[in-house]
Amino acid sequence: MDLSRSKLAVEVDRLLESGLVVADGLAPSRGGRRSHNIRLAPTLRFLGVDIGATSIDVAVTNAELEVLGHLNQPMDVREGPVAVFEHVLSMAAKLKASGIAEGFDGAGIGVPGPVRFPEGVPVAPPIMPGWDGFPVREALSQELGCPVMVDNDVNLMAMGEQHAGVARSVGDFLCVKIGTGIGCGIVVGGEVYRGTTGSAGDIGHIQVEPGGRACACGNRGCLEAHFSGAALAGDAEQAAREGRSAQLAARLEAAGRLTAEDVSAAAAAGDAVALELIREGGMRLGQVIAGLVSFFNPGLVVIGGGVTGLGHTLLASVRTQVYRQSLPLATGNLPIVLGELGPAAGAIGAARLISDHVFSPA
Amino acid sequence: MDLSRSKLAVEVDRLLESGLVVADGLAPSRGGRRSHNIRLAPTLRFLGVDIGATSIDVAVTNAELEVLGHLNQPMDVREGPVAVFEHVLSMAAKLKASGIAEGFDGAGIGVPGPVRFPEGVPVAPPIMPGWDGFPVREALSQELGCPVMVDNDVNLMAMGEQHAGVARSVGDFLCVKIGTGIGCGIVVGGEVYRGTTGSAGDIGHIQVEPGGRACACGNRGCLEAHFSGAALAGDAEQAAREGRSAQLAARLEAAGRLTAEDVSAAAAAGDAVALELIREGGMRLGQVIAGLVSFFNPGLVVIGGGVTGLGHTLLASVRTQVYRQSLPLATGNLPIVLGELGPAAGAIGAARLISDHVFSPA
Numbered sequence: 129m130d131l132s133r134s135k136l137a138v139e140v141d142r143l144l145e146s147g148l149v150v151a152d153g154l155a156p157s158r159g160g161r162r163s164h165n166i167r168l169a170p171t172l173r174f175l176g177v178d179i180g181a182t183s184i185d186v187a188v189t190n191a192e193l194e195v196l197g198h199l200n201q202p203m204d205v206r207e208g209p210v211a212v213f214e215h216v217l218s219m220a221a222k223l224k225a226s227g228i229a230e231g232f233d234g235a236g237i238g239v240p241g242p243v244r245f246p247e248g249v250p251v252a253p254p255i256m257p258g259w260d261g262f263p264v265r266e267a268l269s270q271e272l273g274c275p276v277m278v279d280n281d282v283n284l285m286a287m288g289e290q291h292a293g294v295a296r297s298v299g300d301f302l303c304v305k306i307g308t309g310i311g312c313g314i315v316v317g318g319e320v321y322r323g324t325t326g327s328a329g330d331i332g333h334i335q336v337e338p339g340g341r342a343c344a345c346g347n348r349g350c351l352e353a354h355f356s357g358a359a360l361a362g363d364a365e366q367a368a369r370e371g372r373s374a375q376l377a378a379r380l381e382a383a384g385r386l387t388a389e390d391v392s393a394a395a396a397a398g399d400a401v402a403l404e405l406i407r408e409g410g411m412r413l414g415q416v417i418a419g420l421v422s423f424f425n426p427g428l429v430v431i432g433g434g435v436t437g438l439g440h441t442l443l444a445s446v447r448t449q450v451y452r453q454s455l456p457l458a459t460g461n462l463p464i465v466l467g468e469l470g471p472a473a474g475a476i477g478a479a480r481l482i483s484d485h486v487f488s489p490a
Numbered sequence: 491m492d493l494s495r496s497k498l499a500v501e502v503d504r505l506l507e508s509g510l511v512v513a514d515g516l517a518p519s520r521g522g523r524r525s526h527n528i529r530l531a532p533t534l535r536f537l538g539v540d541i542g543a544t545s546i547d548v549a550v551t552n553a554e555l556e557v558l559g560h561l562n563q564p565m566d567v568r569e570g571p572v573a574v575f576e577h578v579l580s581m582a583a584k585l586k587a588s589g590i591a592e593g594f595d596g597a598g599i600g601v602p603g604p605v606r607f608p609e610g611v612p613v614a615p616p617i618m619p620g621w622d623g624f625p626v627r628e629a630l631s632q633e634l635g636c637p638v639m640v641d642n643d644v645n646l647m648a649m650g651e652q653h654a655g656v657a658r659s660v661g662d663f664l665c666v667k668i669g670t671g672i673g674c675g676i677v678v679g680g681e682v683y684r685g686t687t688g689s690a691g692d693i694g695h696i697q698v699e700p701g702g703r704a705c706a707c708g709n710r711g712c713l714e715a716h717f718s719g720a721a722l723a724g725d726a727e728q729a730a731r732e733g734r735s736a737q738l739a740a741r742l743e744a745a746g747r748l749t750a751e752d753v754s755a756a757a758a759a760g761d762a763v764a765l766e767l768i769r770e771g772g773m774r775l776g777q778v779i780a781g782l783v784s785f786f787n788p789g790l791v792v793i794g795g796g797v798t799g800l801g802h803t804l805l806a807s808v809r810t811q812v813y814r815q816s817l818p819l820a821t822g823n824l825p826i827v828l829g830e831l832g833p834a835a836g837a838i839g840a841a842r843l844i845s846d847h848v849f850s851p852a
Contacts, residue, residue, distance in 0.1 A: 242819055252819050300686055312785065316678050323787025324662055327819045334781040335815055347815060416781070419696040423674065423782060425685025453697055453709060457604055457614050457689045 139489065140166060148172065148191075148233075148487060168192060173228075174483050175235035175272070177216055178281055178474030180434070181205050181255055181308035184212070186219040187475035188229050193291060193483060196228040198472055205240060208258035209267075217271060232274045234486045236478030237264055238281035240309070242327040248278035251326060255309060255344075277481050281305070281474050282329055283320045285467070286313025288477030289430050293468035298428045302420060303467070304331070305433035306413070308357045312420070331420070332356065336412050351416050355409035357388040357434055363405050364391045373401035392437035406438045410445025417446060417464075418453035425458045432467030439466065501851065502528060510534065510553075510595075510849060530554060535590070536845050537597035537634070539578055540643055540836030542796070543567050543617055543670035546574070548581040549837035550591050555653060555845060558590040560834055567602060570620035571629075579633060594636045596848045598840030599626055600643035602671070604689040610640035613688065617671060617706070639843050643667070643836050644691055645682045647829070648675025650839030651792050655830040660790045664782060665829070666693070667795035668775070670719045674782070693782070694718065698774050713778050717771035719750040719796055725767050726753045735763035754799035768800045772807025779808060779826075780815035787820045794829030801828065 131139065143149040148169055155163040168191035178185040182205070187198040199219045203212060216237075223229060237248075241259065244251050248265025269276040286303035289295040295303065295315070303313035312329035314321040322328050332352035333345050340349025341359075353359060364386045368376040375394040380386050394402035417429060429450075431443065447464050467473055491498060505511040510531055517525040530553035540547040544567070549560040561581045565574060578599075585591060599610075603621065606613050610627025631638040648665035651657040657665065657677070665675035674691040676683040684690050694714035695707050702711025703721075715721060726748045730738040737756040742748050756764035779791060791812075793805065809826050829835055 300683075314785075316683060321662075321678060323820070324789040324824075325787060325819055325822065327817065328785065328787035330784050330787070330817060330820065331781075333815075333817055334784050335777065338777075345817065415697065415700075419693075419778070419781060420785060422692050422696050423676075423690065423785070425687060425690035425692070427686040453695075455689065455692060455695055455707065457687055458685070458692065460687065462686075 142489070143487075171230075172233050173231065174479040174486075175220055175229075175232045175274075176284075176475035176477070176479035176482075177220075177235060178238045178284060178471075178478060179203075179205060179212060179216070179240060180281060180474075181240050184215055184219065185471055185475045186216060186223065187472060187479065188220075188223045188232075189476070189479040189483075191483070193476060193479050195472060195476065197223045197226055198475065199223060200471060205256050206258070209262040209264065213264075213268065213271070216268075220272070232272055234275045234277075234482035235268060235272050236284065236480070236482035237268060237276060237278045238284040238474045238478050239264065239278065240281045240307070240311075242325070242330065243278055243280050244326050245279060245322050248276065250278075275482065275486060277485050279320075279478070279481055280311065280313075280322075280326070280329070282311035282313045283322065284313075284475075284477030284481060285432055285473045286315050286320060286430070286477065287480045288469050288473035288475070289432065289467050290315060290318075290477075291480045292476055293473060294430055294465055295428055300424070300426050301428040301430065302417075302424060302426045303430040303432060304413070304417065306356060306431065306438075307433040309352050310356050310413070314424070331416055334416050334419075336415055351412060355412040360388045360391050360405060360409060361386050364394075364402065367401045367405070373399055375399040376401060388434060389437060392439075395438065395441060403441060406441045407445045409438075410442045411449050413442075414446040414449025415453070418450045421450055421454040421458050421462065426462070429462065429464045430467050431464070432469075432473055434471070504851070505849075533592075534595050535593065536841040536848075537582055537591075537594045537636075538646075538837035538840035538842075538844075539582075539597060540600045540646060540833075540840060541565075541567060541574060541578070541602060542643060542836075543602050546577055546581065547833055547837045548578060548585065549834060549841065550582075550585045550594075551838070551841040551845075553845070555838060555841050557834060557838065559585045559588055560837065561585060562833060567618050568620070571624040571626065575626075575630065575633070578630075582634070594634055596637045596639075596844035597630060597634050598646065598842070598844035599630060599638060599640045600646040600836045600840050601626065601640065602643045602669070602673075604687070604692065605640050605642050607641060607684050607688050610638065612640075637844065637848060639847050641682075641840070641843055642673065642675075642684075642688070642691070644673035644675045645684065646675075646837075646839030646843060647794055647835045648677050648682060648792070648839065649842045650831050650835035650837070651794065651829050652677060652680075652839075653842045654838055655835060656792055656827055657790055662786070663788045663790040663792065664779075664786065665792040665794060666775070666779065668718060668793065668800075669795040671714050672718050672775070676786070693778055696778050696781075698777055713774060717774040722750045722753050722767060722771060723748050726756075726764065729763045729767070735761055737761040738763060750796060751799060754801075757800065757803060765803060768803045769807045771800075772804045773811050775804075776808040776811025777815070780812045783812055783816040783820050783824065788824070791824065791826045792829050793826070794831075794835055796833070 152165040152167040172191035176187040250259045282305045310332040333350040337349040341353040343350035343353035368380040514527040514529040534553035538549040612621045644667045672694040695712040699711035703715040705712035705715035730742040
């Protein structure tokens with residue numbers, strides 16, 4: 129632990145006093161004086177909250193960050209922070225009522241935009257009107273009566289995959305999240321890298337086509353405008369209306385609108401147009417990831433988010449582009465894989481964030 | 491220093507024994523027992539070597555990394571490591587003979603390609619045939635009789651600008667070097683980030699134009715193929731031959747070939763074609779830097795290398811592109827500036843690299 133015996137003893141006493149760890153009897157004798165065992169307090173409960181653009185995931189974990197309960201519900205982040213946190217609090221209350229927690233010892237919150245990390249405040253979030261400057265940490269820690277930390281949702285997905293998913297034991301990696309928009313978590317030497325103003329990983333607005341599609345940000349040709357959950361749904365609706373895909377047209381007829389999940393389902397059923405949309409999107413995404421791989425030389429690229437239902441078609445397309453465009457030295461041993469934790473990744477990362485904070489020396 | 495008094499004493503004793511620091515009398519009394527002063531040994535000498543594609547810079551510094559002597563000479567890195575290091579050793583001998591050093595306490599070496607950093611060995615360097623796997627550190631430390639560290643030249647330029655140039659006190663920044671090729675030094679939390687296989691920052695092969703110019707790497711549309719010292723010289727020769735610029739034609743006639751410096755001189759003399767080449771190149775470079783700024787959210791972007799003679803025309807063009815394409819949150823307080831140390835940046839960074847190593851606990 130790189131701590132002297134005396135410092136370690138002070139630290140352990142502090143943890144015992146705080147109730148974060150508890151005594152757990154004596155270790156088996158190994159000849160000398162028997163050591164005291166300690167363990168993480170079995171009653172500790174962390175709340176992990178992952179607010180996406182269109183849904184909320186809330187998970188309760190124990191001190192080992194095992195998920196004891198998990199709820200997901202659709203929501204529109206544009207409802208604003210007050211409405212969204214009412215949902216969050218009622219979901220947390222529901223989980224409590226199920227008997228898995230009496231209270232929370234800390235909560236981690238992910239939001240789908242850049243965050244001024246030290247203050248726990250979202251800043252200028254493009255898809256989140258009404259959230260700019262909202263004191264998420266302060267407001268929620270008052271409501272929940274426990275310490276709260278706030279981060280960008282993609283950073284938390286990266287922490288989740290690192291803690292319990294596909295990125296265990298990898299020091300430097302990228303975690304690309306494809307949801308309504310696109311973002312990237314950057315991990316350097318095991319730590320999330322947030323950048324100078326908390327906007328690192330904001331790859332949705334990297335230009336993939338000069339003079340390309342108009343983007344919500346005001347520019348043209350941004351990655352998000354050409355490929356993201358929202359762009360994919362839009363492309364699919366257009367294909368359906370133009371009569372290019374009977375499958376997508378039937379789904380559009382039935383639901384009144386299409387989502388990335390519809391494209392995913394149509395592709396799984398063999399629809400050629402849906403498959404082509406996913407392939408094209410993968411090429412766009414691969415084009416950007418290829419540049420990031422050359423620049424960052426990661427040990428792993430994880431692709432996650434709602435659109436991972438697009439699965440291996442998307443992955444194949446991304447891989448082709450990256451292995452073709454980046455130099456062999458950077459791609460030689462580079463796995464490009466889907467996340468392992470699915471929709472729970474962000475909530476687990478959020479629990480990890482707050483647990484790291486709670487266990488850190490003051 | 492985040493060290494206990496006893497550990498500090500042990501460390502100081504080690505440094506005194508090693509001769510790296512020397513006693514420097516007693517500090518003025520402040521009431522209690524007077525402290526012992528120590529200082530860096532005034533006889534310490536570090537050798538900083540920056541091997542580019544077409545020239546070598548060698549500098550000798552004292553322990554404070556002040557440059558006591560500096561030599562530059564043209565060379566072709568394709569001559570291979572044996573020939574190149576003969577130049578380096580004779581330059582080092584010349585500096586010694588001038589009386590500024592009796593011997594060297596360490597040497598830092600920069601090479602224009604990726605390096606397996608722990609072993610000090612260049613790996614698969616695209617523009618350096620004959621260098622792959624050459625044991626630079628071992629060979630030179632035997633020749634020089636001192637510890638040697640080897641790194642990519644762009645990383646050393648970043649360390650130089652951080653130590654003594656424009657990037658002092660900036661934690662997270664990018665340092666883009668435009669020479670024969672293009673590379674980028676990445677500094678995270680004050681430390682150079684080298685990536686999983688030592689190729690981080692290799693931005694010369696990021697695609698700027700799908701289906702664009704053929705690149706030496708085998709792909710098409712790489713940044714380097716469209717803008718770099720070599721590409722600029724090629725474009726200028728073509729313009730001269732096509733009779734589009736009398737200035738460039740005269741220079742080509744006189745020298746038999748053109749270099750980036752010729753373009754720079756022609757631009758300074760108001761040549762419209764030369765200015766346009768620089769502007770176009772700056773747009774290409776800016777396109778890539780805009781993506782990196784969105785991704786990395788740096789606190790500073792430094793532009794250096796031989797081509798900085800292109801100066802403010804280039805800079806203006808890069809800035810326009812970055813401020814237009816990256817999101818305001820990432821560019822709001824982002825200075826994009828030229829390096830301050832000119833051709834000495836790499837050699838100073840090399841001295842810094844080896845001095846950090848020499849002063850580190852074993």
